Amino acid sequence: MTDIHQLVKDCLKNKPSAQKALYDKYAPEMLGVCYRYTKSIADAEDVLQNGFVRVYSFLHQYRFEGDLGAWIRRIMVNAALTYLKKKQQYREDFFFTDSTELVVVSPISAEINITTKELAQLIRQLPTGYQTIFNLYAVEGYSHVEIGKMLGISDITSRTQYARARKVLAEWIKNYSEPQKQVYGKK
Amino acid sequence: MERNEFEKNISQKLDGFKLIPSEENWAKIEKRIHQNRRRRLVLWLSSTATGLFILLATITIVNINGDKENKKFTNTTTDKKINLEASTNSNTNNKKFDIQQEEYNDIEENNSTTLKDEQKKGNANLKAAITFNYRSTNNEKNTDVILSVKQEKTNDLAILDSTIAKVKYNNDFSKQDTTSGQMDRSPQKDSVIELAETNSSMSVVKHVDDVKMDTSAKQRKTTKVKTPWKMYIHTGIGMSVIGDYFVKPVDVNQRVFASFVPGVTGNLSSSAVLLNEAEHSSRTSFQIGLHWRKERKKSIISFGFNYLNAGSKVIAGARVDTAISSIQLRDANKAFDGYINNASANSNQTYVNQLHIIGLQVGYGAMLFKKINWQTNAGISLVYAEKYLHYISSRNIYVQDKSLIRPINFFISTGPEFVIGKKQQFLLNPSLAFFVQPVQKNSVNGSRKLMNLSLNFSMPIRK
Numbered sequence: 001m002t003d004i005h006q007l008v009k010d011c012l013k014n015k016p017s018a019q020k021a022l023y024d025k026y027a028p029e030m031l032g033v034c035y036r037y038t039k040s041i042a043d044a045e046d047v048l049q050n051g052f053v054r055v056y057s058f059l060h061q062y063r064f065e066g067d068l069g070a071w072i073r074r075i076m077v078n079a080a081l082t083y084l085k086k087k088q089q090y091r092e093d094f095f096f097t098d099s100t101e102l103v104v105v106s107p108i109s110a111e112i113n114i115t116t117k118e119l120a121q122l123i124r125q126l127p128t129g130y131q132t133i134f135n136l137y138a139v140e141g142y143s144h145v146e147i148g149k150m151l152g153i154s155d156i157t158s159r160t161q162y163a164r165a166r167k168v169l170a171e172w173i174k175n176y177s178e179p180q181k182q183v184y185g186k187k
Numbered sequence: 188m189e190r191n192e193f194e195k196n197i198s199q200k201l202d203g204f205k206l207i208p209s210e211e212n213w214a215k216i217e218k219r220i221h222q223n224r225r226r227r228l229v230l231w232l233s234s235t236a237t238g239l240f241i242l243l244a245t246i247t248i249v250n251i252n253g254d255k256e257n258k259k260f261t262n263t264t265t266d267k268k269i270n271l272e273a274s275t276n277s278n279t280n281n282k283k284f285d286i287q288q289e290e291y292n293d294i295e296e297n298n299s300t301t302l303k304d305e306q307k308k309g310n311a312n313l314k315a316a317i318t319f320n321y322r323s324t325n326n327e328k329n330t331d332v333i334l335s336v337k338q339e340k341t342n343d344l345a346i347l348d349s350t351i352a353k354v355k356y357n358n359d360f361s362k363q364d365t366t367s368g369q370m371d372r373s374p375q376k377d378s379v380i381e382l383a384e385t386n387s388s389m390s391v392v393k394h395v396d397d398v399k400m401d402t403s404a405k406q407r408k409t410t411k412v413k414t415p416w417k418m419y420i421h422t423g424i425g426m427s428v429i430g431d432y433f434v435k436p437v438d439v440n441q442r443v444f445a446s447f448v449p450g451v452t453g454n455l456s457s458s459a460v461l462l463n464e465a466e467h468s469s470r471t472s473f474q475i476g477l478h479w480r481k482e483r484k485k486s487i488i489s490f491g492f493n494y495l496n497a498g499s500k501v502i503a504g505a506r507v508d509t510a511i512s513s514i515q516l517r518d519a520n521k522a523f524d525g526y527i528n529n530a531s532a533n534s535n536q537t538y539v540n541q542l543h544i545i546g547l548q549v550g551y552g553a554m555l556f557k558k559i560n561w562q563t564n565a566g567i568s569l570v571y572a573e574k575y576l577h578y579i580s581s582r583n584i585y586v587q588d589k590s591l592i593r594p595i596n597f598f599i600s601t602g603p604e605f606v607i608g609k610k611q612q613f614l615l616n617p618s619l620a621f622f623v624q625p626v627q628k629n630s631v632n633g634s635r636k637l638m639n640l641s642l643n644f645s646m647p648i649r650k
Contacts, residue, residue: 023213028205035206045212053219116204138194139201
């Protein structure tokens with residue numbers, strides 16, 4: 001922890017060596033996060049760059065409370081959402097129904113017998129809206145209310161979209177051999 | 188929706204998911220960090236410049252208003268406030284006259300009725316309190332005399348029925364103002380005041396007996412004589428700070444502490460070199476130039492040209508070996524080639540480039556106090572570097588690159604100016620100059636600032 005403290009302090013002094021060290025330490029993990037929110041590795045790297053520039057800009061706000069990695073991860077997620085909003089991706093292929101009818105989730109097997117990378121790739125094949133909500137809820141652990149606020153949608157919409165994404169993804173995992181042929185619910 | 192096993196498994200599975208970013212990713216991030224830093228600097232400077240501009244504008248407006256006010260009082264003899272409170276034997280009602288901001292022209296022409304005349308007519312036992320300010324201006328030299336006269340108690344009173352009154356005093360005006368050479372028009376203590384009426388509609392002028400006055404006068408000189416342009420030669424020494432694109436160390440992880448070293452090259456500007464953690468280099472600077480300045484009421488306008496030599500022919504570096512440090516000084520021209528060959532990971536050697544900057548400038552000075560001004564100059568400059576060096580981190584070398592320097596540049600400088608001497612006015616002016624982006628190459632890492640802090644001395648070469 002002391003090393004991290006020193007590293008942060010050196011970064012705050014704008015020492016290039018410390019900034020590079022911080023990047024080297026967290027970049028691979030954060031690129032994994034960015035990768036799940038984007039459709040291409042180039043986009044993921046763009047998000048990573050934006051995120052790290054924010055990290056260095058706002059590092060003075062880090063209070064040395066909690067894990068630095070988690071703090072950076074939140075910044076990366078926000079950077080990803082900003083990036084997606086700029087590109088308006090999840091507006092195009094994301095239909096925001098305000099239907100109060102919740103989708104009944106069919107029993108889904110909890111077993112995931114694929115590799116991490118394969119799973120990440122499957123998530124990326126979801127439509128951007130589904131992908132974003134799935135990542136925020138299932139992986140990052142945000143509630144639907146929080147997701148609604150972050151994306152500017154109602155929490156019910158978030159629940160609906162998540163349920164559909166979950167169902168589609170579960171089926172893809174089950175039939176991993178041909179995920180592209182699966183049909184997902186887009187009205 | 189409760190999280191169940193499916194979500195937990197997904198989360199666990201993706202928790203340790205890592206990907207290796209491409210190599211150029213960090214270079215892009217580093218570049219953007221520097222850009223952000225530069226933006227913040229520009230923002231800070233813009234804010235400072237804006238604040239300074241507002242300050243100068245305020246001072247200018249105040250000056251302009253001051254000029255207008257002086258013009259307003261030209262040919263004006265009496266103004267401000269006259270309060271008269273009176274009671275007479277025949278009329279016990281108090282009368283109060285409050286005349287403010289009235290202007291009267293040419294007091295000399297309105298002396299037909301005096302208090303003495305009124306005294307002779309009787310009408311004694313009047314009490315009065317008269318307070319007024321008197322301001323007279325002399326057209327030639329624009330000398331203001333501000334006079335406060337308080338008439339504490341009188342037996343008689345000049346009652347002015349009209350709302351316009353004029354005051355004249357009858358002392359002999361013979362006292363000379365030793366500083367301005369002008370007549371002192373302020374009445375002396377216990378002199379008799381004559382009240383004169385300028386308005387023909389005035390009906391009654393009562394007289395005053397035994398006027399006791401408490402007078403106080405103070406003079407404010409505002410010379411309006413046109414001042415000529417004066418030519419000054421100025422010279423200064425200082426320290427210039429330049430971004431690390433010139434002085435990128437061989438190994439940025441090596442720290443070089445701040446070190447002052449004596450100059451050995453004989454160059455005037457090479458008296459000291461400061462290295463600060465090998466990221467920025469401060470080097471001595473030297474400047475000389477001519478400027479012309481003209482003093483106004485509360486400000487100074489100027490223009491001129493300036494030659495600034497930022498940097499010296501010195502190569503300096505610090506070798507850090509365990510706890511022992513040593514300083515190396517070499518002639519840059521000789522050391523340049525050798526430097527590339529001798530560069531090693533254990534040494535922090537910095538080539539200090541030499542910049543020649545010729546600038547044309549205009550300036551504005553605000554007279555803050557009697558002997559202190561605040562001078563701000565701005566202008567355009569031509570920048571020439573003897574060695575156009577560009578550090579390539581991947582190859583760990585410097586290369587010459589003539590596209591590095593932006594040949595035409597803009598600058599702004601500001602600082603206090605201390606006036607020394609009475610007849611011959613010498614000027615001492617510590618100033619900070621900021622050059623706007625002297626480097627144009629985008630691929631250059633590091634900030635692109637060039638600042639120069641100097642102490643300048645100006646001497647008039649023509650009265």
